[in-house]
Amino acid sequence: MMKWHTKGVNDMKKITNLLLVLMLMTSIVSLAFADEASDHTQGNFENENETHNQFNESGSDQNVSSENETEHDGSFNDGSFDSETEHEIEIMNNSLGAQVRLLQLEKALITNILKGAMVVQVLKGLDVNTTTLEAILTNLSGVLDEVRVADPAANNTVQIFVLLKNETINLTKQFRDTIRALLDDQTIKMIQQRLRNITSDELQNCSLRLQHWIRQFNRNQFYRLYGIIGETNTTLLNEYINGNITINQAKLQLHKLVNQMTKEKRQMIFSEVKEENIKRKIQAHVSMEDIKHHGLGNGHGRRP
16 A cells, blocks of 8 residues: 555656646747747738748747738737737847847848739739839838838837837738739739749848847857756857757757756746746836837837
8 A cells, every 4th residue: 555655656746847847848948049940921922821930040939920911900909919029029128139020020021022022023014003012112111221220229129120010011911902902813823823932132141140140049048048057068059059950959958958957956947937937028018018008009100
């Protein structure tokens, strides 16, 4: 009877330890590593049902998926936009995180302007009046100029990012809606096929810069986590920063390290990471509330 009792207690301890490790790993991942698996766009001319993540090595972090792009216009009255954007700005409490977010937006704008120009070219060949579409592209180019001059270290960078993202989504939706009014579904699908692999030197250069800054951001996140853990694997960090291993491979090594620690040590790390995550989320929520109260998401003002 005692053996069964002891076995039950030991099994419970193992389950508790496993749950603690799982919670810790979830917290560490949510501390804001940049994901390498997906791309981020603020609206897309090509695929209106596309979901996209934020922050990979070609563009995104924190696995933030957009809502169906036909179901919101990017305004602050839309809960999905608020939730997504609030999650995005959680990493903008330092200049590196802000740099990455601005570059993501820059890449999205370059992509949409490039695709929009292709659409206009095709429509002109079909003798379709493209005046409205060209005006929208001019406005998107203006937003792109503002993104490029935005200072990631400025006090109002979060406000600037949210405003310009909002404008980008609204203009992109205007472009799509205008196309729908001009063309039938068959012609739209034909154009979409031509847009799928479109690229340019400008877009590729932006992707390379984004990849560089994402790796810098991730390296800093690793240093912070290693600081909490009390150990540093510089070889692993160098392998990652040089592109020899992926972010997921680096995370796996970190998971193995934590898994070898005592329950007390894991509990301490979990508490510290959890506290930092809470602070980051509160700061992002306060920033969004402040932006909404000042009316910066309605597209009427260019700068806070």
